[in-house]
Each structure stands twice: as C-alpha cells, then as structure tokens.
Amino acid sequence: xxxxxxxxxxxxxxxxxxxxxxxxxxxxxxxxxxxxxxxxxxxxxxxxxxxxxxxxxxxxxxxxxxxxxxxxxxxxxxxxxxxxxxxxxxxxxxxxxxxxxxxxxxxxxxxxxxx
Numbered sequence: 001x002x003x004x005x006x007x008x009x010x011x012x013x014x015x016x017x018x019x020x021x022x023x024x025x026x027x028x029x030x031x032x033x034x035x036x037x038x039x040x041x042x043x044x045x046x047x048x049x050x051x052x053x054x055x056x057x058x059x060x061x062x063x064x065x066x067x068x069x070x071x072x073x074x075x076x077x078x079x080x081x082x083x084x085x086x087x088x089x090x091x092x093x094x095x096x097x098x099x100x101x102x103x104x105x106x107x108x109x110x111x112x113x114x115x
Contacts, residue, residue, distance in 0.1 A: 004085075028109075
C-alpha cells in the first residue's frame with residue numbers, strides 16, 4: 001500500500017510539472033507561428049554523412065534493449081499481482097522522460113543564434 005501512496009504523490013508532482021512543460025511548449029509553438037508566419041525557418045546547411053552514421057551507432061542495441069525490457073515488464077505483470085505496482089512507476093518514468101526532452105529542446109532553443 002505504501003507503493004500506492006508513493007506513486008500517487010510522485011504522479012501528482014510529475015503530472016503538474018508535465019502539464020506546465022507541455023503548456024509552455026504549446027505557447028512557444030504558438031508564438032513561433034505568429035512571429036515567423038509558420039514553422040521556424042533557419043538557414044539550410046549541409047551535414048556530412050558521417051553525422052548520420054554516428055547517430056545510428058548503437059541504435060540497434062537500444063531498440064533491442066527496449067524490446068527486451070518491455071517483454072520483461074509484461075512477463076512480470078503476467079506472473080502475479082505483486083508486479084502490478086511497477087506500472088505507475090513506469091508511467092511516471094515515461095512522463096519524466098518527456099519533461100527532460102522538453103527541457104533539452106528549450107535549452108537548445110536558448111543557445112540558437114537569433115537572426
């Protein structure tokens with residue numbers, strides 16, 4: 001039962017931060033649309049093929065790890081009700097990941113040179 005109380009408290013805090021970050025992102029997107037008359041238009045620059053190859057390194061391993069972990073989580077859920085306590089924590093972890101992605105994008109936007 002303690003896990004339920006912890007998940008509820010964490011869920012409320014993370015949910016509030018999640019909604020705030022998403023709302024802030026929507027306001028930023030709206031302001032960009034008004035300012036730029038559409039999407040953010042930047043200068044086009046050529047990117048060497050090596051950049052894309054470097055991004056793909058480890059992609060297969062990451063994908064395989066995701067499949068293995070998902071299968072493990074589903075298998076644990078099938079074993080018994082005691083493992084159902086991990087479901088709220090997995091969803092909270094997913095929300096935290098989205099918050100971090102928004103924060104990284106906001107940081108990158110601040111470091112972009114303005115034209």
